[in-house]
Amino acid sequence: xxxxxxxxxxxxxxxxxxxxxxxxxxxxxxxxxxxxxxxxxxxxxxxxxxxxxxxxxxxxxxxxxxxxxxxxxxxxxxxxxxxxxxxxxxxxxxxxxxxxxxxxxxxxxxxxxxxxxxxxxxxxxxxxxxxxxxxxxxxxxxxxxxxxxxxxxxxxxxxxxxxxxxxxxxxxxxxxxxxxxxxxxxxxxxxxxxxxxxxxxxxxxxxxxxxxxxxxxxxxxxxx
Amino acid sequence: xxxxxxxxxxxxxxxxxxxxxxxxxxxxxxxxxxxxxxxxxxxxxxxxxxxxxxxxxxxxxxxxxxxxxxxxxxxxxxxxxxxxxxxxxxxxxxxxxxxxxxxxxxxxxxxxxxxxxxxxxxxxxxxxxxxxxxxxxxxxxxxxxxxxxxxxxxxxxxxxxxxxxxxxxxxxxxxxxxxxxxxxxxxxxxxxxxxxxxxxxxxxxxxxxxxxxxxxxxxxxxxxxxxxxxxxxxxxxxxxxxxxxxxxxxxxxxxx
Numbered sequence: 454x455x456x457x458x459x460x461x462x463x464x465x466x467x468x469x470x471x472x473x474x475x476x477x478x479x480x481x482x483x484x485x486x487x488x489x490x491x492x493x494x495x496x497x498x499x500x501x502x503x504x505x506x507x508x509x510x511x512x513x514x515x516x517x518x519x520x521x522x523x524x525x526x527x528x529x530x531x532x533x534x535x536x537x538x539x540x541x542x543x544x545x546x547x548x549x550x551x552x553x554x555x556x557x558x559x560x561x562x563x564x565x566x567x568x569x570x571x572x573x574x575x576x577x578x579x580x581x582x583x584x585x586x587x588x589x590x591x592x593x594x595x596x597x598x599x600x601x602x603x604x605x606x607x608x609x610x611x612x613x614x615x616x617x618x619x620x621x622x623x624x625x626x627x628x629x630x631x632x633x634x635x636x637x638x639x640x641x642x643x644x645x646x647x648x649x650x651x652x653x654x655x656x657x658x659x660x661x662x663x664x665x666x667x668x669x670x671x672x673x674x675x676x677x
Numbered sequence: 678x679x680x681x682x683x684x685x686x687x688x689x690x691x692x693x694x695x696x697x698x699x700x701x702x703x704x705x706x707x708x709x710x711x712x713x714x715x716x717x718x719x720x721x722x723x724x725x726x727x728x729x730x731x732x733x734x735x736x737x738x739x740x741x742x743x744x745x746x747x748x749x750x751x752x753x754x755x756x757x758x759x760x761x762x763x764x765x766x767x768x769x770x771x772x773x774x775x776x777x778x779x780x781x782x783x784x785x786x787x788x789x790x791x792x793x794x795x796x797x798x799x800x801x802x803x804x805x806x807x808x809x810x811x812x813x814x815x816x817x818x819x820x821x822x823x824x825x826x827x828x829x830x831x832x833x834x835x836x837x838x839x840x841x842x843x844x845x846x847x848x849x850x851x852x853x854x855x856x857x858x859x860x861x862x863x864x865x866x867x868x869x870x871x872x873x874x875x876x877x878x879x880x881x882x883x884x885x886x887x888x889x890x891x892x893x894x895x896x897x898x899x900x901x902x903x904x905x906x907x908x909x910x911x912x913x914x915x916x917x918x919x920x921x922x923x924x925x926x927x928x929x930x931x932x933x
Contacts, residue, residue, distance in 0.1 A: 498776075498777035498779070499711070499776075499777055499778070500776045500777070500778045500780065500782075500783060501713045501714070501715060501746065501782050501783060501784065502711070502713065503783065503784050503785060505711055505713055506713060506746050506747075506749050506754065506784075507747075507748040507749065508748070508749045508750070509748055509749070509750050510750060510751060537931070538750065538751050539751070539899060539900065539901050539931065540751050540752065540898075540899055541729035541730065541731075541750075541751050541752065542729070543901075545801065545929065545931075581801050581814075583929065586729065586731075588731070589727060589729045589731030589732055590731065590732075591726060591727075591732070591733065604726065606726055606727035606732060608729075615803050615810070615812055616812060617812065617832060617834055624834055625834055626810040626812075626834035637727070640748065640750075640755065654836075676750070
């Protein structure tokens with residue numbers, strides 16, 4: 454028995470041993486070679502470049518709606534809105550608006566009387582406000598033709614700020630507060646429904662009082 | 678024209694502030710579509726429908742997945758995964774991913790430290806000028822960590838007059854690394870006083886003025902801070918004596 458085992462191992466020539474060894478060594482190497490792509494891609498991995506990511510924190514758009522001017526009826530209002538979003542919650546916004554005030558009830562009843570000139574009926578305001586997105590959420594709408602349901606991102610926000618109103622021959626400091634509902638049709642296009650209260654002191658009708666002016670408007674804005 | 682001056686200034690200020698946004702736009706168009714990709718290395722990453730924590734999570738990407746960065750709104754980035762699903766991921770989550778080089782992604786969140794590298798500052802302020810309400814907007818350029826130059830426009834709306842001011846100032850803050858950083862300012866400019874229509878026989882006056890003040894910047898978070906200041910004005914009139922006024926203002930500012 455012992456001689457048989459000796460015969461097997463000692464009987465191998467040097468050349469046969471080398472062949473076996475080479476085969477054993479070669480086996481894993483050749484397997485690894487098969488996994489390599491035939492052509493190595495000549496691309497260097499690139500790190501992320503922050504400056505190539507488009508940022509969309511500014512919002513700019515037009516607004517239209519109605520404003521109820523105390524003692525002077527309600528009038529069509531148009532203007533512009535700009536906003537800068539500081540965080541997901543906080544933003545700064547600036548608005549300008551133009552309207553033409555109607556008549557006081559005194560002017561209507563008395564007939565041919567004008568309390569303020571036509572020129573002074575031009576109602577112009579600007580304001581800057583701080584805003585806070587209090588309720589982000591989603592609105593679901595049925596498509597008109599397809600029957601699919603679409604989900605839109607929405608924000609309910611509160612604003613408060615100050616500015617000036619140029620009306621009835623005077624430019625007055627004006628405080629404002631309000632709320633808005635923003636519907637994002639795409640990431641960059643949004644529709645706002647806005648309620649805002651404008652307050653300033655006025656003495657056109659005799660005694661000085663705080664005039665309350667309510668604005669309801671819609672704004673169409675783009676993010677950039 | 679002078680009446681709409683503060684308005685114009687405000688929008689000019691906003692436009693100037695958007696320098697960064699325009700720079701991004703330019704890059705976006707000129708350097709079209711070099712895909713910015715990151716790989717998830719944490720067990721998972723959450724995608725939301727919108728750029729705020731209040732929006733619902735609609736998808737979760739697993740470890741090893743590659744995400745393409747599309748756009749950014751405040752501290753959220755819109756991403757697309759390999760199967761074209763889109764969603765918004767918080768920047769702080771993305772900071773835990775790796776880019777193609779296998780290193781941590783280099784996206785910056787604006788922080789207090791950025792005060793040292795940023796150059797522009799802009800803000801809106803409200804307060805009282807000589808016991809009358811004042812609205813004001815300004816833009817500042819930081820020449821060194823201590824010294825900045827700024828231009829501001831103010832509108833004072835009183836019962837007896839409307840005042841418009843445009844001024845240039847130099848600000849010095851001795852301790853730029855403090856979170857509550859005091860500063861001193863000195864400057865001058867033009868002041869236009871328009872008496873209200875009901876007061877007859879008083880004419881509009883336009884005078885130069887100088888002012889000195891102290892104030893404080895209080896860093897809040899991200900890229901914004903609260904700024905409070907008190908200024909003493911000297912108005913150089915044509916009359917026998919000059920006028921003086923005190924002003925305080927409080928406002929919110931942003932750095933770029």
